[in-house]
Amino acid sequence: MWRNILLVLLTFLLANLVCSDYLTTRNEILRAEKSLAIGGTLILTDKEKEANEILLRVKHKELQGVQEDITKFVPARHFLSIRKDVEKSKLFSIIQKLPKGASLHTHLSASVSLDYVFTQIVLLENLHGCVINGRLKLRFFEKGKTSNLCRWELIEDLRKKETTFDSWIKGQISLITDGNSQNVYNNINDIWKAFLGSFSTVYGMLTYTPVFQDYLYQALKELYEDKVFYVEFRINFSYLYELDGKIHNFEYILETFSEVVQKFKSEHPGFIGAKIIYAPNRNLNATELENTLNTYTSLQKLYPDVLAGFDLVGFEDTGKPLIEFYEQFQSFHNTTNFFFHAGETNWYGFDVDQNLIDAVMLGSKRIGHAYALVKHPKVLELVKQKDIAIEVSPISTQVLMFVDDLRNHPSSALIAQGFPIVICNDDPGKWGAKGLSYDWYMAIMGMASKDAGLEFLKQLALNSFKYSSLSETEKNQAIRDWTVAWGRFIEDLIKNKNSYL
Amino acid sequence: MWRNILLVLLTFLLANLVCSDYLTTRNEILRAEKSLAIGGTLILTDKEKEANEILLRVKHKELQGVQEDITKFVPARHFLSIRKDVEKSKLFSIIQKLPKGASLHTHLSASVSLDYVFTQIVLLENLHGCVINGRLKLRFFEKGKTSNLCRWELIEDLRKKETTFDSWIKGQISLITDGNSQNVYNNINDIWKAFLGSFSTVYGMLTYTPVFQDYLYQALKELYEDKVFYVEFRINFSYLYELDGKIHNFEYILETFSEVVQKFKSEHPGFIGAKIIYAPNRNLNATELENTLNTYTSLQKLYPDVLAGFDLVGFEDTGKPLIEFYEQFQSFHNTTNFFFHAGETNWYGFDVDQNLIDAVMLGSKRIGHAYALVKHPKVLELVKQKDIAIEVSPISTQVLMFVDDLRNHPSSALIAQGFPIVICNDDPGKWGAKGLSYDWYMAIMGMASKDAGLEFLKQLALNSFKYSSLSETEKNQAIRDWTVAWGRFIEDLIKNKNSYL
Numbered sequence A, B: 001m002w003r004n005i006l007l008v009l010l011t012f013l014l015a016n017l018v019c020s021d022y023l024t025t026r027n028e029i030l031r032a033e034k035s036l037a038i039g040g041t042l043i044l045t046d047k048e049k050e051a052n053e054i055l056l057r058v059k060h061k062e063l064q065g066v067q068e069d070i071t072k073f074v075p076a077r078h079f080l081s082i083r084k085d086v087e088k089s090k091l092f093s094i095i096q097k098l099p100k101g102a103s104l105h106t107h108l109s110a111s112v113s114l115d116y117v118f119t120q121i122v123l124l125e126n127l128h129g130c131v132i133n134g135r136l137k138l139r140f141f142e143k144g145k146t147s148n149l150c151r152w153e154l155i156e157d158l159r160k161k162e163t164t165f166d167s168w169i170k171g172q173i174s175l176i177t178d179g180n181s182q183n184v185y186n187n188i189n190d191i192w193k194a195f196l197g198s199f200s201t202v203y204g205m206l207t208y209t210p211v212f213q214d215y216l217y218q219a220l221k222e223l224y225e226d227k228v229f230y231v232e233f234r235i236n237f238s239y240l241y242e243l244d245g246k247i248h249n250f251e252y253i254l255e256t257f258s259e260v261v262q263k264f265k266s267e268h269p270g271f272i273g274a275k276i277i278y279a280p281n282r283n284l285n286a287t288e289l290e291n292t293l294n295t296y297t298s299l300q301k302l303y304p305d306v307l308a309g310f311d312l313v314g315f316e317d318t319g320k321p322l323i324e325f326y327e328q329f330q331s332f333h334n335t336t337n338f339f340f341h342a343g344e345t346n347w348y349g350f351d352v353d354q355n356l357i358d359a360v361m362l363g364s365k366r367i368g369h370a371y372a373l374v375k376h377p378k379v380l381e382l383v384k385q386k387d388i389a390i391e392v393s394p395i396s397t398q399v400l401m402f403v404d405d406l407r408n409h410p411s412s413a414l415i416a417q418g419f420p421i422v423i424c425n426d427d428p429g430k431w432g433a434k435g436l437s438y439d440w441y442m443a444i445m446g447m448a449s450k451d452a453g454l455e456f457l458k459q460l461a462l463n464s465f466k467y468s469s470l471s472e473t474e475k476n477q478a479i480r481d482w483t484v485a486w487g488r489f490i491e492d493l494i495k496n497k498n499s500y501l
Ligand SMILES: [Zn+2]
Pocket: A105, A107, A341, A368, A426
C-alpha cells in the first residue's frame, strides 16, 4: 500500500522536476530501492549502525579498483580459482564470526570439508575401492571379505602403489581435480556427470554406520564453528551397514541421526538441532515414488522431530519433471511438507523450468535454487504472496555452471526486490568450501548492492529461522538465543575494528 | 486490472486444488505467463497461426537434444565461435526474410559488415596508416602529402611488406582477431580497451567525405537487405574532411547524411529513412557538454528530420556517470530528446548502474542496454509506467563480456514480463555480424520462451516502430507499409514450408 503511495508521489515529483529539486527526488528513488531490498525494512540500533559503518568500510575497501580491473573482484571469477583469495578477505573473516542462524539447504553427503573427508575417512582402515566404468566406488569390508561383484582393493594398498592416487581420489570424491586451481569441466553436462558421479563414489563409504555417525557429527561441527546453529539436511541414504555386511533400514538412519544430533547438542551450547529432508533421486518411477512417500509419511508420524520434509534431487535439466508425479504428490499434499528443488536451470519454457509452477502448486514450503524464477512472473507473484522462501546457493550455482559471474545470478534481482531468500551452501565439500560463510560472502559481495551491509546479513540470519521447519515456539527461542549471540558479535566487531581497518 | 482479477482467481483455484483440476490450474498459469510475455496480447490471424506452426516446428527442431548436449545450443556459446552455425540455421534464414521494422540502436561507425569495410574501404587508394602505442590510426591523404604528427605509410605498401597484415588490420578495425573463431580477450576491461580502440582506428577513415557517403549508403543497404526499413544511428563524428585536408563542420555531416539517405530512399522502395542520435564520448567535461548541447539544440531546430536525439557513449563502467551532468541535461530537458545508454554494467549499487535513475529522471525516450535494470525495482516501475523502451542488443552484450550464456541475459526476465523492448544490433561490424537478424535470432532462441514464436517477432517489429522517433503520421504509414510486407512474408513462409522442414 505505502509502496503505491510512494510511486504516485515519485511520479508527481518527476513531472514537476523543473521546480523541484532533482537530487531530492533522486535520493528518494535510491531510498525507496534500499527499503525494498532484503534488510531494507530493518531499523538498526546505534551499536549496529556503528558496526555497519565498520563492515561497509571493510567491504568498500575490498571493492576498491574493481571497476578498473575486474580480475580483482572474486565473485566474477570461478570459485575454485579464488577460494584462497576469499580466505584472505577481512570481510570474510567478519562473516565467519557473524551468527548466521540456520543452514536450510545442505546435502548431508556433500556437507563436510574435503580435507576432513580425505584425512579422517578415506584413510580409515578397511576402506576398499573398485572402479566401474572409470568411476570409483568405495565401501568398507572386513579384510579379505569383499563382495565379488567388483574387483575391490584396499585403499591403503592402492595408495602405496600409485603416487598420484591421493589427488586422483580427491577428484573422485569431489570436483577438486589434480593440481586444481580452476574448473576443468567443459560444460554443464560434463560437470553434472562428474558431480553426480562423486556422490555415487562416496555413497558406500558414508553409509557405513560408524562413518555416518562421525561424518554427521563433523558436518554439525563445521557448521557450528561457522556460527550456524540449526541445519536441515537433504539426505538420500536408504540404508546403513556394518563391517560384517549387516544392513540397517531407513528407520535406523533416523534413530542414528537423532542420537548423533542429541550428542552434538549436549556438547555444544547454543546449538539448536538438525532435521532431515528426505530427498531421493528424481529418476524413480511413479510406483517407486508412491512407495517412498508411503514409507516417508508413516515414518514422519514416528519421527516428527527428525523428518522435516520431502524433496527429489538430481540434474533437473535431464531428469524427470515434477509434473510426471503430480498425482502422487497431490495425494500426499496434506500430510507432507515439500521442499522441492525446482527451476535449477538456464532453460526457459521447458519442462525443467516449469517445475517451478508445480513446486508452488504442490505447496512447496521453500524452493531449492529456483534459478529460472525471474522468467516466470506468475510464479513470482505466487511465491511472494504465499511467502515461499527461495534457497539460493551462490557458489553451487557457479561451480555447477549455471552462471559464470555471480553478478549475473538472477536472484540478485530477487534480493533487490526483497523476496524471501535464504542463502545456503548446497554441497560445500564438493568444491573445497566449508560452512556457510563462503556463500554469504558471495551474496553480499557479488549479488547485493554495493551499500548492502549489516541489515542485509541480519535479515538473512532472521530469514534462516523464519523459513525453517522449526515450530513457532522453537523459532522464538532460536531467535532469542541468536539475538544474544548477535549482540556479542556487534560488540566484538566494534571492539576489534582496528584489526579490520 | 484483468491481471489482478486473474491473480485472485488463481489464488482461489490453488486454495481449492483438491477438488479442482490440477492440470486446468496449471494451464491457467502457463497461459497467464504467455499472455504477459512480449507478443502475448497479439491475436494471430489463421494465416499467421499456420505460419507460426511452421516457425515453431523449425525452432523446436533446432532445439532438439540441447538439454542433453549444451554444446549444440548456440546462444550459450560465444558469438565469434558460433557465427557460422547461426548462418546454417533455417530459423535464421526465416528471420532474415521477416520484415523486422526498424533498427533503433546502431552505431554508424560500426554498422557495416567487416567484409565490406575490408574489401571496399581499407583497400581504397590513398588510405594511410600509422601506429601510436600499438593502435593503428587510419586516414586518407593525397600521395606524399601526409601530416607529420605521425609516421604515415600507405596501406597498400604495408600490405605488400607483411603477409599477416590483412588479418592484423582486421583485428585493428574490429574485434575479429587472427585465425579467429573465439574470443581472445581475457576480461571486460581488456575487450573494452580493444573495442574503443577499434573506433579510434576507423575514425579517420570513415570521416573522409566520399567514404562517409559510401559507408552510410552501405549501412542502409545491409539493413534494407535484412528487411529493416528505418534506422536511428548513433553518430559521434564531429567533422568530415577531403583528400586535400579541407575540414567540414558538423552541419555538413547532417547535409551529407540527409543527401545519402534521400538517394538511398529514392532507389529502394519501401525504405522509410534514417535519423541521427548525436552521441559524443561521455568523458567530456561540463563546459564541453554545455557547448555541445547548445550546438545540438540549434542544429536540431534546423534539421528536425535528421537529428532525433542526444546520447553519450563509451565504457560506462569506468566513464563519467550521468549524475555528473544532471544540471546541464536538466536545462536542455524540454528541448532535447535523450536516448541514453544507461546501466550497461554488471555492477549493482555503483554510479554506473545508478545511471538508470538519471536516464529516467532526465526523460530518456528509450534506454540503451539497461542491463542492470532488473536490480532497480523503482526504476523498473517508472520504465513501465512511462513506457520507456529498452534497447536490447544480445550479441553486443555477450561479445563485450557482460554475459556469457545469453539465457542469463537479464532482459530475458523483461521479455517474460512484457516490458517494452526493442532488439538492436549495436555494433555488428565489430564482430562479423550484418544487419539485425543475428540479434533477433539470439533473442528468440536464447532469451525468449521455448514456445515464443511469430507473435514474439511480430511484437518486436511493431515495437521498433512504436518506440522510434517517427511522428505519429509517419508511424502509421510505416506500420501500414510493414503490414503489407508482413503479409507477403507470411504467405511465402507457408508456401515454402517444405524447404524449412
Ligand atoms: Zn541442492
